[in-house]
Amino acid sequence: MSASTNVVVLDNGGGLIKAGLGGERDPASVVPNCLYRPPASKKWLHLTSGDEDLTSAAVRRPMDRGYLINPELQREIWSHLFSSVLRITPSQSSLLLTEPLFTLPSIQRSVDELVFEDFNFRALYVAHPPALVHLHEATRRPSGLLSRAQCSLVVDAGFSFIHASPVFHNFPLNYAVRRIDLGGKALTNYLKELVSFRSVNVMEETFIIDDVKEKLCFVSLDVDRDLSIARKSGNENLFRCTYVLPDGVTHTKGFVKYPDQARQYLALRESGLPSSLPVEAEGGMNYSEIAEQPKDRKSVDLSKNEFDVTNERFLVPEMIFRPADLGMNQAGLAECIVRAVNACHPHLHPVLYESIILTGGSTLFPQFAERLEKELRPLVPDDYNVEITTQEDPILGVWRGGSLLASSPDFEAMCVTKAEYEELGSARCRKRFFH
Secondary structure: OOOEEEEEEEEEOOEEEEEEEEEEOOEEEEEEOOEOOOOOOOOEOOOOOOOOOOOOOOOEEEEEEEOOHHHHHHHHHHHHHHHHOOOOOOHOEEEEEEOOHHHHHHHHHHHHHHHHHHHOOOOOEEOHHHHHHHHHHHOOOOOOOHHOEEEEEEEEEEOEEEEEEEOOEEOOOOOOOOOOOOOOOOOOOOOOHHHHHHHHOOOOEEEEEEHHHHOOOOOOOOOOHHHHHHHOOHHOOOOOOOEEEOOOOOOOOOOOOOHHHHHHHHOOOOOOOOOOOOOOOOOHHHHHHHHOOOOOOOOOOOOHHEEEEEOOHHHHHHHOOHHHOOOOOOOHHHHHHHHHHHHHOOHHHHHHOEEEEOHHHHHOOHHHHHHHHHOOOOOOOOOOOOOEEEEOOOHHHHHHHHHHHHHOOHHHHOOEEEHHHHHOOOOHHHOOOOH
């Protein structure tokens, strides 16, 4: 692919912005879509280097539940991104922008004003994430079923929500899309509550608990079994591990105290092995060895600056599969997928079940795909295959699809130009993108 230097591809997520130039394989920048303020500062700052000390930092986000609610804040974040990070001139560039399904017309107007009136982009194309994910996967495997049937079911589990979207000939079938109103943000908040209740108050530590979630949480393949193991004490508890909080002096980032210990749950897999037997864990580790606390390491006494997590590690991602357990009146992910498929024409059902694509950061939990397949299989007719594909990089999948589209020869013709926007207005221009 040749880099298309005049097309900026912007996957504007609720959690992360992925931005770069059309035709590239990877975005030039992946940054949180927010501003932060350290406790000692009065200024709101941009997150750029990844080395910032984020302990007890306050956060402001332009997106809520996946939709833009603060255009002024989004303008500030984009302005810094375009001038200081991407170093592009919007008036000489076209923009491919992602937008969540079912965005209200009032929000669409705000976005169009930002693009054409505040930044003066030359042209705009708005794309729905499921269509870009489908395009990327179909292009990656041109002889696969997904490409031949031009049909897939994209499960996008991101920061704000989860969508199960049937896609047919590169268009999401909106009438069949099903949504779960939770994502990475809700999971982090739940983990904050559990840790604060059991050990140390971390309700203000959004960034730190995000890190705990990403490093230590996993999807259980057998919740009852894992809960009984989590109640055991000492070496028999496979799930207990320790997270050390930043102290602002020797380390400004939190870390997992014994990384090997954090991986020992992998020894269980689906075998349901009794915890008293030594078994081989992934990577050739011996279960009886890793159940022991490492003794040869220098033991740091950070007792007041660390906490243990046990069953929180799998109870937090469990929300995705059992939202009702938390009092949410929502179907779990497997049932959500079945409802999305059943809303489509019966001829599409077998193909959709065989072309499920997982994308979005919340699908990165270990064992996510295995658990989903285990839950789906009893709900799907026996004569249908269930095939689940996890994207190569679920966080970048949407952006990569956008980059492919932006470098296609037809792209400029698909865009709405600034002149057309000024002549016809937002609503009429929007009709071109999704019809």
